[in-house]
Amino acid sequence: MTLRRITLRHFIALCCCLFGLFSLSTHATESASLDPLLAELGEAKIKDMEPILVKIEAVSDETILPLLRTLLNGNLYYIKAEKKVIGQFETNGETFYKDVFTNEINTGIDKPDVDKIRVNNNLRGYLRNAIARIQLTSKSPSVRENAVRELLSKLDDSTVATLERLYPYESNKKVKEAMGLALAMNTASQTELAVSNRIAAIETLSSSLENDVRNLLTTLTRDDNAAVVTAANIALEKIAQRANRFAFVDQLFFGLSLGSVLLLASIGLAITFGVMGVINMAHGEMIMLGAYTTYVVQLMMPNYIDYSIWVAIPAAFLVSGLMGVLIERLVICRLHGRPLETLLATFGISLILQQLVRTIFSPLNRQVSSPSWMSGSWEINPVLSLTLNRLYILAFALLVFIVLVIVLKKTSLGLNVRAVSQNRNMAKAMGVKTNWVDAMTFGLGSGIAGIAGVALSQLTNVGPNLGQSYIIDSFMVVVFGGVGNLLGTLVAAFTLGIATKFLEPTTGAVLAAILVLVFIILFIQKRPKGLFPQKGRAAE
Amino acid sequence: MSTLDSTRELFRRDQVWPFLAPAQAEVNVGNQMILYVEDLNLSFDGFKALNNLNLYINDGELRCLIGANGAGKTTLMDVITGKTQCDSGTVFFGQNHNLLNKDEAEIAQLGIGRKFQKPTVFEEQTVFDNLELSLKTDKRVLPTLFSRLTPTQIDRIDDVLKTIGLAKHRFMLAGALSHGQKQWLEIGMLLVAEPRLLLIDEPVAGMTAQETERTAELLTSLAGERTVIVVEHDMEFVRSIARTVTVLHQGSVLAEGTMDQIQSNKDVIEVYLGEEAAAGEQA
Amino acid sequence: MISINKVDQLYGGTQILWGLDLEIVPGSITCIMGRNGVGKTTLLKAIMGLLPIKSGEITMEGETLNKQSAEKRAYSGIGYVPQGRDIFPMLTVEENLRIGLPVRSKRTKDSPKDIPEKIFELFPVLKDMLHRRGGDLSGGQQQQLAIGRALVLEPKVLILDEPNEGIQPNIVKQIGDVILKLNAEEGLTVILVEQKLGFARRVGKEFRLMEKGRIVAADKMENLNDSLIKQYLAV
Amino acid sequence: ADTIKVGVLHSLSGTMAISETTLKDTVLMMVDEQNKKGGLLGKKIEAVVVDPASNWPLFAEKGRELLTKDKVDVIFGSWTSVSRKSVLPVLEELNGLMFYPVQYEGEESSKNVFYTGAAPNQQAIPAVDYLMNDLGVERFVLAGTDYVYPRTTNKVLEAYLKGKGVAASDIMINYTPFGHSDWQSIVSDVKKFGSEGKKTAVVSTINGDANVPFYKELGNQGISSEDIPVVAFSVGEEELSGLDTKPLVGHLAAWNYFQSVETPENEAFIKAWHAYTKNSDRVTNDPMEATYIGFKMWANAVTKAGTTDVDAVEQAMIGQTVPNLTGGIAVMNKNHHLSKPVLIGEIQDDGQFEVVWETDGVVAGDAWSDFLPGSKDLISDWTAPIKCGNYNTKTKTCSGQNY
């Protein structure tokens, strides 16, 4: 272990010097020394690969980046026959091979000819650092900045030396700041330096939220020098204060995000159950159908995963909506005036639908990929980052909600369905096409459940039990908000989401769930008709 | 408030602590007055349904309550029977029962019966059972479990069935009755309960002329022993039973007096009767 | 206008209407009378299509209605004011009235965005209560709303089931005037079930007496005499 | 009887169907193959499939049905521990024989059950050894679904880690309900816990359905396997097939079998499986191998005993050997647990595992953990003279079952 560290450091130092010396060297001169190394790499076992990589790094410069990246992503292959490496790429579902340096497409290669060069976690860590080291001199400021930040945790002498050398020439403010931070960290940790310098450095550090800074400061609280300890403590305190504020925002976001999931899951039910009065136990399965639709859509357009969502949303709406219309026409419409019995029938339907997907798609979960634009997170600062998929889903939930409210407010459907649910016969006598209204409304509610399925497929399992896991929550949200009140559903979903997420850190997930349930039970005692009750003489 | 004051307040001599008061005290009608409604106010989202309403009903009186649609008659009954909470005011039954802190069942058990404007009966039970349920009996859980119909009770029900003309339909489900029959059944439910005070909301709606007459007779015969408050828009009917008539308007009393006085009251004519009706619409 | 031929009607096992015949002439005001429970409401519901009839035929302007759903009949021009009002309780007064607008626009060929002003002229109280829930209205207000709601449809035939139940005298009078006015000015055909003789006499032009699910007497209103009343209306 | 009957007691509906259906198919495939080879003892094997529908009491009922009505000679079944615990009394009462193919918490050894899945010492302990020794992990998050298997495994691990000098503050334990789907706060806590300077890893005993949202959240919060590797004991190829594995590459799992291991046996097995399911995309996994080994051993034992009589087969089972699909030989020990190799694999973007570490030889399954105070002194030995599943080596007594 130690031995390896030393060699590593040695080589890093070496390669840092090389940046300066050979920054203009050409690919041609390198490849001569590179090729055998690459061949070696292709033949090596995972555990023998690191030294080879160190050597590769030592003899090359920025031009090696594509190679390292390809390797990091697991796309580097080795052509045994030619003793050459090649990158495998995929565009629109087609795999092809190209030279990682020249980007020349090599059409003469088939899958059996090549072997994947596998990497493991250690190698990936190494590769990332190597890339960062190389990128310190990248032309793009943001790449340089990331490189510096990447290296914060690995500040060894040579890196520091490089940074010190690059620092005066750095023109970009942000990069310079990051470098300054790294250097300050270095200064702060050097016990041989003057105390006043160290304390000044610590003060600089106190404005950063980087984890590495905090870890360094924590170590410094055990420093031999009392003044340094005090300064470190003060700085830590300052950082903690800022971090706590962001932690609160973080938690709030978690709550909103959970709320948006609850909202999506229950909004369709707010229509079929809340407005129409159908105790729709098959609601969960409508969500499930939506999720499976997403899966099928992705199957049909494997090369356009990024766009598949845009197809999946309308498709899921149609599939679940049509299924809803079908159920309404075949079953629900015969149960008018018997709302409790809709529970029985729709429960039966939910069993059938579950078994149906189990038969068609197997009982196993299906794989739904996330579009690249929905993956990852939006890093606001080192302690606050919001995951993109959740952010989109939050926005999406609100959008669906608004659209729904508009549909119900601005079209006659909303009015008619309420009239029908309050007095079917009288609605008929007023010329309302009750059959049509019922079918459309149930279809709308189901369709929205389907859309919810698309969103949920991005977060959780797509399997036959998907619906089951949301049905109870959905009913809870609708009832807590007040049956028949869409706004209530919205508020209830977010209330429950936020409450859960603020409880969770102290109580743990299980207890939080229990407490929220108990809270709902007690709350309903105070407000027996939910958050937004239907008022008036007729409401009882 | 000083401690002394609050202690005094606590031990005021004119007050009995609720838990010391006898649970089912007789209704005290010492002043010949059975119902006191004072300064009653109630508004729904800013709309004043009852507006400083005062109303006193004598024991044994038959009082007609009229007033425009929406004047607050039904709402008043809602407040008296505990269905609706008022914003301010007092409602006393006799001198000793504050109705405002009692719930519907307690009020009913005190002897206040009500017929609703829209007939409400237990649709899935027979006419007979509807009446049995309304009998004046101990209505607590255990006594109800062990009670059996006594012959006198059965006779009582039979009597009432005859009175309301549903003897033939005694075993029919109440839900299958026509609108008018339900009205009668509801009156019957009131009768078997033998309440002290009857609040009757539009009893003759949907009844034929003869039935209306019969209802009038029935109600007149009840008065004296019982106190009856009737709300009705059928002026002919009101005239045939009324001794005192109170007119409500926009949540407060507009006029009170005999039928003749009322019929000639300009305000009443304007807001309620209309010229012709005041002149006495002839059949 | 509407003719009813040999209509039988059952509730479960009990027959309510027995081979009932009834002819409603266009532009008439026909008053159907009878004791409680003889089947008046049942008959009106059958005309409106809210109850399936067992046998017989109901036609309107020569076309059979038997197969038509209630909503179709609303489009064909039948307006219905049910006994017990049947207001949509959780809809506001305005919404209660708006429900009929699509039918109205189809029937009048204009496409009104708004509730016709004449409804509010007839029942001013509805204007004040426009944003209150129907179910919160007082009984009489609801009755007015029910009539107003039927008039929004601009019907050819208006079916009224005891429309004066619970309505204050001056408005009863007013409703009578409205019926007469619509009948006179727009030729509205009216089928009216009414117990109160005074009103029936004032408004009705024809009367039909019912007993045990059959029409037992029919004539002009002038000819409704005491013996008939004694025979069919007294208890 | 003219056939030998094999009962299949796996849930085909309900929450567990997702995992158990595959095992039902595996048993059916094994039965098929055996019949093609001429059956057993000259008789055809007949499979009797029932559906206990993920309902635990139904496992007992269906078990009884299989044993008394269908008179099966052996049962292959159960996944969750609770379902096993539910049938167990029935098996012991009616002297049935069951093969249990799933990794579990240990602390059990019945005369009537053979445990072909991993005990904690065949999965958990080697996995943390790997984390500590090879990855230099110093902090551990023990995350699990709140039920017995994770609780016990974590208890074992906690004791083990503390024994290795890991401070209590460097162990974070977290339990979540079944099917937990909102992992935001927990993953964020893990992230914080892991960013405090020491190399951190997550040891996951998260069950089935909760895994997909867990890994998705990991991916989205940008926790890469280099920063905080997750080593899971309940995530296999089948679970991964329902997941987009790109963001998960590099996370780990510890099993006794991976589909990616290239041996002739495994190749044959996978081929047979694809042929049987008529689907070349179907993956194989560890409980399938456990089922495979169990079935082979049972067939051998029946042949050896010359009868399907439970007592005879039970004795004949002990010492049975079957080649592992991953190489080496599995041995049935006296405690009804197997000796098997332990492998650690990294998730690849094709949903397969790349073996990154394996034990030198096989590890014998330990029915009673050496790291739990209550069971330190217990051993299981179903051979004479002890013949007991929970024999206390201190008191020299056998508690519980008396046969």
Added chain:
Amino acid sequence: MTRLTAWFSEGRSTGKHTLPFVVILLSVTILASAANLFLPADSIFYVSTYTITLLGKYLCYAMLALAVDIIWGYCGILSLGHGAFFALGGYAMGMYLMRQIGDRGVYGNPLLPDFMVFLDWKELPWFWLGMDQFWFAMLMAVLVPGLLAFVFGWLAFRSRVTGVYLSIMTQALTYALLLAFFRNEMGFGGNNGLTDFKEILGFNLQADSTRVALFLITAILLAVIFVISQKILSSRLGKVVLAIRDSESRSRFIGYRTDRYKVWLFVYSAVIAGIAGALYVPQVGIINPGEFSPINSIEMVIWVAVGGRGTLIGAVIGALLVNYAKTRFTAIMPDAWLFALGAMFVLVTLYLPKGLMGLYGQLKAKRNAVMNKESQA
């Protein structure tokens, strides 16, 4: 006249089925028991122990269905959480049985059940104390569900929580208990629950005679509860209960404190559910938090609906039939039984609005009509 007969055959007839039901129930169970105990296993009339336990389980479910029907069918309170009471009763029994294991557990600890040893608990939690006494455990089996029902009902009915709000709250209740019992800290064995029981009152639970005895006791208790419930529901209290179902506010206006009626009926129903649970556990051999799962509670409602709600006999028949169907379907078509069961629910709802008992009523009405016609002719 026809109305009168209609009244006799419908309105007041609830008590009419009682005697035949009790007779059939008891004779079938006694015959089955005898056939199990005294006939040789190869006799065609032999009833296997498997069948006996299965029937015993069905009877427990029937009792549970009765409990659901009493409050749903008669009082209109749709409880989607009755499984909670059932499970609590079951846990009480399970705790007793667990304590009876004594030192025969795998760890041989005389005091602590295995799962506590295993989680390294040192002493018995307070709520386990006394559970080794049969009488005490049985008291708890009715008291705990009863008390929970009382507290919950008292809160909910007094605040006038009704309709779907109440249903969903009951669901929340059982769901919360489900999560709570899953927690190992609770001291009820977590997900694994309580199992591996050895004996009850000194009788070996595995013995056929014990199983038969449990089965008979279940049948007898079912009969007793049936008769008592019948009596209660045909008393005036029964009418009040129906009145509450019809129109609760109207009942209040004639002087009934409906909340109290509802609370007591709810408690009664919960106690029955608790008893059913207590009988269920020794027969199936395990109690686990899964019994709290909301889906289970929904299923109970469905048994009642299939049988015909508002008739006690319907509830019993529904429970027996649906569970029998489940047993058969899962064995005959393990891959497709959910289709069959689901379809059954849908079809029953569509074509038998009042459940099987409604069908029975219709058939009888038809026959009566035919007979009436004949007699008139």
